[in-house]
Amino acid sequence: MITIKKHILNTDDNTIPVSFDASPNHSDAFSDGLPDTIVMHYTAGSSLESSVNWLKNPASKASTHLIIGKKGEIVQLVPFNLKAWHAGISKWRGRSGLNRYSIGIEMDNAGLLVKRADGYYTNFGKRLDNSLVVLARHKYGDKEQAWEAFTEKQIETVETLCLLLIENYPIKEIVGHEDISRGRKTDPGPAFPLQKIINRVLTGRKDDESSNDGNEENNGINYGVVSADYLNIRKEPSTNGQLASDPLPRGTKLKIIEEKNGWLRVKVELQGWVSQKWVKGV
Numbered sequence: 168m169i170t171i172k173k174h175i176l177n178t179d180d181n182t183i184p185v186s187f188d189a190s191p192n193h194s195d196a197f198s199d200g201l202p203d204t205i206v207m208h209y210t211a212g213s214s215l216e217s218s219v220n221w222l223k224n225p226a227s228k229a230s231t232h233l234i235i236g237k238k239g240e241i242v243q244l245v246p247f248n249l250k251a252w253h254a255g256i257s258k259w260r261g262r263s264g265l266n267r268y269s270i271g272i273e274m275d276n277a278g279l280l281v282k283r284a285d286g287y288y289t290n291f292g293k294r295l296d297n298s299l300v301v302l303a304r305h306k307y308g309d310k311e312q313a314w315e316a317f318t319e320k321q322i323e324t325v326e327t328l329c330l331l332l333i334e335n336y337p338i339k340e341i342v343g344h345e346d347i348s349r350g351r352k353t354d355p356g357p358a359f360p361l362q363k364i365i366n367r368v369l370t371g372r373k374d375d376e377s378s379n380d381g382n383e384e385n386n387g388i389n390y391g392v393v394s395a396d397y398l399n400i401r402k403e404p405s406t407n408g409q410l411a412s413d414p415l416p417r418g419t420k421l422k423i424i425e426e427k428n429g430w431l432r433v434k435v436e437l438q439g440w441v442s443q444k445w446v447k448g449v
C-alpha cells in the first residue's frame with residue numbers, strides 16, 4: 168500500500184514501485200489550505216529515465232511532483248508541500264499561475280505522433296506499432312490526430328494516486344495541462360481517459376443531484392447536469408454564438424433560467440471552498 172509521510176510517497180509492499188529522486192525545479196511551500204488541484208501531463212519524452220533526468224536538470228526549469236512510467240512505477244521529484252514548476256503560463260476558473268495551487272503528475276508518453284508513409288512516429292523518430300496508436304480528435308482541436316496510447320498500469324497508478332492525494336490534500340479538481348494552458352499545450356490529450364478518472368475519483372462523493380430535490384424544486388427552480396464530456400456555453404442560443412467561457416465539464420451543475428428553441432439559458436454553479444470571513448449570513 169502507498170501512503171504519504173511528510174509529503175513524500177512511501178510503500179510497504181512495493182506492489183506499485185515508488186522512488187524519490189529530488190529535483191531542484193520548485194519554489195517554496197504552498198500557502199495554507201493548498202494544493203487544491205491536480206494537473207495531468209504527458210512527457211513527450213522517449214523514456215521514464217530520460218524524462219526524470221530532464222526534470223531534475225536545473226537547466227530545464229521544469230518539474231512535476233510525480234512522474235509515472237509505463238509499468239505504472241512512480242518517481243517522486245518534489246515533495247507535495249512545495250510548488251513544482253509544471254504548469255507555466257496558465258489560467259483556470261479565474262486563477263492564473265496554476266503552479267501556486269496544484270500538484271503536477273507527468274506520464275511517460277510520447278504524446279502527439281507524426282504520420283509517415285510506413286506508419287506513426289514519435290517526435291524523437293521512433294516508429295510505434297499500430298496497437299500503441301490512438302486516433303482521436305483533441306477536445307479543443309478540429310481534426311483527428313494520432314497519439315501514443317497510455318498503458319493500463321499507468322492509468323491504474325494515476326487513479327490510485329489521485330485517490331491518495333484527495334485523501335491527504337484538499338483536492339477539488341483534476342485538470343489537464345491542455346485545459347489550463349489552452350492553445351499552448353495538448354497534454355495529456357485524447358488518449359488519456361481524464362474524464363473517466365474524474366468521474367471515478369471526484370464525482371459521486373456525496374453532494375450532486377440528491378441534494379437538489381428538496382427546497383429548490385419547491386421554489387420552481389430547475390436544475391440540470393452536463394451529460395457530455397465537454398459542453399460549449401455560448402452568449403447566444405446558436406452554434407455561431409460566441410463562447411461565454413471555457414467548455415463545461417461533465418457533471419457540472421446548471422441552474423436553468425429559460426428554454427428557447429432547443430437551447431437552455433443556464434447559470435453555472437461552481438463548488439469549492441471560500442474564506443468564511445467574506446461570506447455573509449454564515
Ligand SMILES: [Zn+2]
Pocket residue numbers: 207208209253344352354
Ligand atoms: Zn504539460
